[in-house]
Amino acid sequence: MSEHGSDPTVAPRSEDDPRLLLPPDEPVHLLDPDGTEHPDADHPLDLRDEQLRELYRMMVVTRKVDREAINLQRQGQLGVYASCMGQEAAQVGSAYALEDDDWIFPSYRELGAALVREVDAAGLLHLYRGTWLSDHDPYAHNFGLMSIPIGTQALHATGFGMGARFDDNPIVAMTYFGDGGTSEGDPHEAMTFAGVQKAPVIFFVQNNQYAISVPLDKQTAAPTLAHKAIGYGMPGYRVDGNDVLATYAVTRRAVERARAGEGPAFIEALTYRMEAHTTSDDPTRYRTKEELDEAAKTDPIARMKNLLIARGLYDDDLEREIDEQAQAVATYVRDGIYDADHGDPMELFEHVYVDPTGHFDEQAAQLRAELEGSEGGA
Ligand SMILES: Cc1ncc(C[n+]2csc(CCOP(=O)(O)OP(=O)(O)O)c2C)c(N)n1
Incomplete structure (x- = not known):
């Protein structure tokens, strides 16, 4: 069934029917937690076996480094840290859908996207140590500095995308922000501008259900976050953000559309923040253990592992190799951060x-x- 045409009583829509900008009734979902696949003609997958393993590998490494960062904070080596545990598929799948020349403008939670871009993770985390503003070169990885003020990076992405368009440079700029970010002025202004200018920008919203302690139902009265897109004149997509295949496929489609000059898109990835908002937060004050246990059942990494097993792409050697790589990156991060010089205040x-x-x-x-x-x- 076509994603926007679920009601057969509604007359077929022409290409410029604004209803095409509305999100589908159900988020796009290609992979069950037990690894069962659901192919979708609207979202064909072009991934080879090696790439499926790669997506899994990047999610495992992300989780390991994320845990290392939390440990470093607990040992007084980082001032604070914002974990992306549970959001690995949303970040890795979407970042993987970009070409090398495309750009990413992150918030403060995008460790997974940074690792896809091969950003030096220790360098990135210096921001959280207060050593320096982040110790990576944005131009070496087409990955902007992490933004702590909510949503400002959406403006950077839009400006960058518009500039590229004026230069006839066929790149796409993708920016990440959270459900809370959709209530801020900056993303709203960025999306208004991008819509009018048909800028090649992807607004990727990780709806992890909370903005610190504020749940989604206190954040918006819209039917879904993706419904907001029609107000900016861009399509709104919804995707199961714990399904790395669906996240990749939906983002890929939006990116190709933007690169072809068809303008920006808004993607709402439904996911769940498994850890605290930051290491300074106590989530037991606003969510229950039952809720957390329920969310754990949709874990993005276990799901991808089940797919690899079902396809005969997983064995002990691969497990060992990935574990060793994850440990090596985590050790590199620890060595880079531990007791690093703060420089001149x-x-x-x-x-x-x-x-x-x-x-x-x-x-x-x-x-x-x-x-x-x-x-x-x-
Ligand atoms: C402009 C601005 N206002 C307030 C804050 C304080 N703050 C930090 S994180 C946060 C919640 C953001 O939630 P969301 O956008 O859903 O992203 P998430 O942290 O869940 O990834 C707030 C209000 C800030 N950093 N910047």
Whole structure:
């Protein structure tokens, strides 16, 4: 059944029927938790066996590094960390659907997407240590710096996509934000602009059900987040975000459409944040163990492993090889972060203003005096 044509009593739609911008009744889903596949003619998969293993490998490595980052925070080596546990399929599947020249503008939770882009994970996590703003070169990986202010990266992606379009550069820019981000002004402005300009931008929303402690039903009165897309004149897609095949296929389709000049798209990936919002959060205050146990049944990694087993693509050698690789990346991250030098705190004041305003100089002088005082007292 066609994704937008589920009601046979409705007359066939022409290409420019705005109802085509509405999301499907059900999220696109190609893989059950037990590994059973559901092929969908609207979302054909072009993945070879090796690529299926690769998707699994990247999700396993992501989870391992994510856990290492939480441990590092618990040992006082990171100030804070925002885990992506449970969201690996949403991130890996979507990032894998891009070409190397395409760009990603992440929020603060996209470790999985960063690893697909081969960003140095230790460098990325320096942001969370406060060592530096992130120690990776965005131009080396076409991966922007993590954005802590909610939604600002959507504007960066739109500006970047529009610029590329003016230059006849056929790249696509994808940005990630959360369900909470859809309530912020910046993504709204970015999507309005991208729609009008037909900019090649994919707005990938990981609906992990919560914005810190605020659940989805307190976040929006829309039928789904993807319904918002029609208001910007772009299609809204919904996908099972714990199904890496579906996430890949839906994103791939949106990316090809954008690259062909057909404009932006909004993707709502339904997923679940298995960990706390950040290491500073106590999720037991707002969600139950029963809810968590239920969500664990849809784990994206177990599901992909079941598929590999069902297809005869998984064996002990592969398991060992992937575990060793995951451990090696985690160790590399630990070595890169542990006791890393913080540098000069006065760097805080660099690159902020061309012409300092207000109390800026006063504050810089105050910090300098405090630092000198503490050195003197040591
Ligand atoms: C502009 C702005 N307002 C508030 C915050 C504080 N804050 C940090 S995370 C967060 C919730 C974001 O939730 P969501 O967009 O659903 O993404 P998630 O963290 O679940 O990935 C808020 C309000 C912020 N970082 N930036």
